[in-house]
Amino acid sequence: MALAAKELPALDFGCGGLIARAVRMINHAGCMDMNGHVSMRDHEDPNMMWINSRKASRSSLTARDVVPVDLRTGKRIGIGDEPPSEFHIHREIYLRRTDVAAVEHSHPEHIVTLSIAGKPLQPVFAVGAFLPENVPIFPHAYLIDTVERGKAVALALGEGTAVTLRGHGFVIAGPSVEHMVNWIVSAEDNAKAQFNALQIGEPHVFRGEELEIMRAQIADPKIVRKNWDYHYETARRAGALDGVDG
Ligand SMILES: [Zn+2]
Numbered sequence: 001m002a003l004a005a006k007e008l009p010a011l012d013f014g015c016g017g018l019i020a021r022a023v024r025m026i027n028h029a030g031c032m033d034m035n036g037h038v039s040m041r042d043h044e045d046p047n048m049m050w051i052n053s054r055k056a057s058r059s060s061l062t063a064r065d066v067v068p069v070d071l072r073t074g075k076r077i078g079i080g081d082e083p084p085s086e087f088h089i090h091r092e093i094y095l096r097r098t099d100v101a102a103v104e105h106s107h108p109e110h111i112v113t114l115s116i117a118g119k120p121l122q123p124v125f126a127v128g129a130f131l132p133e134n135v136p137i138f139p140h141a142y143l144i145d146t147v148e149r150g151k152a153v154a155l156a157l158g159e160g161t162a163v164t165l166r167g168h169g170f171v172i173a174g175p176s177v178e179h180m181v182n183w184i185v186s187a188e189d190n191a192k193a194q195f196n197a198l199q200i201g202e203p204h205v206f207r208g209e210e211l212e213i214m215r216a217q218i219a220d221p222k223i224v225r226k227n228w229d230y231h232y233e234t235a236r237r238a239g240a241l242d243g244v245d246g
Helices: 014-028 087-096 109-116 147-157 177-200 208-218 221-237
Strands: 037-041 048-052 066-070 102-106 162-165 169-174
Touching: 014 037, 014 048, 014 066, 014 102, 014 177, 014 221, 037 087, 037 177, 048 087, 087 102, 087 147, 087 169, 102 177, 109 162, 109 169, 109 177, 147 162, 147 169, 169 177, 177 221, 208 221
Parallel strands: none
Antiparallel strands: 037 048, 037 102, 048 066, 102 169, 162 169
16 A cells, blocks of 8 residues: 655654654553554664664653664664564564554554454454455464564565454554554554444445545545544643653
């Protein structure tokens, strides 16, 4: 799919500030956990990514807890906290996909539940129309903590936007950190709706032209920014962004 996000005016927080906010916002929305991560490709250097560190709490990390990694070597640049053990997911996707600017990985309950039951996540709720008709399922639950496992997940993602790791979690890849916040919350909302519908009948899955029309509607940059603003203000007013710049 086209990942164009050029029309979206950039948020002026720097890479660390942007990722720290995104992690806290996703956590506040109930779609992160103690081990999730968000990354972005550096704006100036396409061979560098930024990711929240392994140790920093997802509820209180600051811009200074976001660390740079050299995509060519897989090494952290400079000294300090290390990236999370599953940073291979991010690195291998960036190496394969020059169109991807941001990646998110976490373990949302309903997405994982569907995968355990062998049900692919499918677009059934309007907000989930960015998803493909069947989100691929990577058939292993182990940590993606080696280059080989990272490559296997990147391969399972292919040219798409999402892949579910069965009994483990979810990976999304897209054009910006704003999209990651929007998409992970929307994907989990979609999974909840799909799960609920499965209790009482056969869910209607958006396909073909119907899916394309809805996908174009939610891809409007104004909608993406509105979503970000909603989650940002909800988290900020609850105090979840206090001290985010360190
Ligand atoms: Zn994981």
